[in-house]
Amino acid sequence: MGMSDSPMKVFAGSSHRGLAQAVCDSLGVPMGRSSTVRFSNENLLVQIEENVRGADVFFIQTACSPLHDHVMELFIYIDALKHASAARITVVLPYMPYVRSDKKDRPRISITARLMADLLETAGADRVVLVDLHAPQIQGFFRIPADQLMAAPIICEHLRTRDLSNAVLVAPDAGEVKDLIKYTGRLGLPMAIIDKRRIDDSDTAHAVKVIGDVEDRVCILIDDEIASGGTMMTAAKILRDHGARSVMAACTHAVFSGEASRRLQAAALDEVIVTDTIPVGADKQFPTLTTLSVAPLLARAIESIHAGRSVSRLFAGVDAPEPE
Numbered sequence: 001m002g003m004s005d006s007p008m009k010v011f012a013g014s015s016h017r018g019l020a021q022a023v024c025d026s027l028g029v030p031m032g033r034s035s036t037v038r039f040s041n042e043n044l045l046v047q048i049e050e051n052v053r054g055a056d057v058f059f060i061q062t063a064c065s066p067l068h069d070h071v072m073e074l075f076i077y078i079d080a081l082k083h084a085s086a087a088r089i090t091v092v093l094p095y096m097p098y099v100r101s102d103k104k105d106r107p108r109i110s111i112t113a114r115l116m117a118d119l120l121e122t123a124g125a126d127r128v129v130l131v132d133l134h135a136p137q138i139q140g141f142f143r144i145p146a147d148q149l150m151a152a153p154i155i156c157e158h159l160r161t162r163d164l165s166n167a168v169l170v171a172p173d174a175g176e177v178k179d180l181i182k183y184t185g186r187l188g189l190p191m192a193i194i195d196k197r198r199i200d201d202s203d204t205a206h207a208v209k210v211i212g213d214v215e216d217r218v219c220i221l222i223d224d225e226i227a228s229g230g231t232m233m234t235a236a237k238i239l240r241d242h243g244a245r246s247v248m249a250a251c252t253h254a255v256f257s258g259e260a261s262r263r264l265q266a267a268a269l270d271e272v273i274v275t276d277t278i279p280v281g282a283d284k285q286f287p288t289l290t291t292l293s294v295a296p297l298l299a300r301a302i303e304s305i306h307a308g309r310s311v312s313r314l315f316a317g318v319d320a321p322e323p324e
């Protein structure tokens with residue numbers, strides 16, 4: 001349902017003000033005024049500092065350090081907006097908290113990604129906008145509408161500026177193969193797969209073998225996220241061991257936890273391409289890191305939702321049929 005008759009307002013929490021401002025700039029709207037105060041007892045006080053009664057509100061927050069502060073701030077913002085009589089609250093969550101906890105793969109654990117979906121709804125979210133979920137079926141954890149956007153078109157546009165002759169797209173593990181299809185179709189490149197095994201909870205991934213032809217090729221590793229960097233580091237090594245001419249890596253979410261930045265530099269990748277769904281601090285930057293912005297994509301999605309237009313039309317052609 002469109003809400004063109006209601007004023008559109010965009011607010012943001014503390015997690016990624018730079019991205020939120022870029023979204024506002026792309027939309028040509030001012031960022032809504034609000035503030036968060038953190039008391040000495042660690043409680044947060046969020047205040048919406050302008051009238052949102054009857055407004056179509058978009059609230060931007062992402063999952064990044066300090067994670068639990070940002071998650072609580074998210075819930076408190078939604079509650080504050082609801083009690084301030086916003087007509088509709090759409091949470092724009094470029095990187096969803098706990099997205100990797102999406103299954104019960106050992107006994108007596110929480111499926112925390114589903115819990116996050118429940119809590120967003122309980123707090124008062126009417127819709128949610130996400131970017132490249134760890135697994136697309138996480139959309140089904142939400143009973144409210146959940147639009148998943150893709151960074152693949154943005155990353156492919158950048159890759160096309162590079163020399164792709166004799167290039168191959170590489171999935172660093174079998175789980176990434178489905179996502180890789182978004183790239184092979186767009187770039188018309190072949191695919192290879194690394195058979196990666198994890199044997200424990202440590203950050204060390206154990207690559208076993210490569211399926212596909214990588215010898216003397218430009219290898220482009222694609223993943224949904226880089227967390228500790230272990231997957232990419234191991235993948236780069238095994239590709240080189242199999243005769244890769246060069247190796248670059250691309251992912252949507254630059255989680256860059258722990259030693260990731262150092263590991264990526266040690267892996268001597270020609271280029272590491274990420275998007276700005278998560279802020280990467282100055283201490284984690286390095287010369288071969290390229291950051292592409294999803295702000296224009298988020299802005300187009302917000303415009304579409306506000307006007308009641310199709311969001312999948314943003315990806316029409318390759319990944320979705322043209323809506324009628």
Ligand code: R5P
Nearest residue numbers: 224225226227228229230231
């Ligand atoms: C796993 O299934 C994901 O797609 C990524 O491969 C993983 O999150 C990367 O983690 P790390 O950088 O810690 O190896």
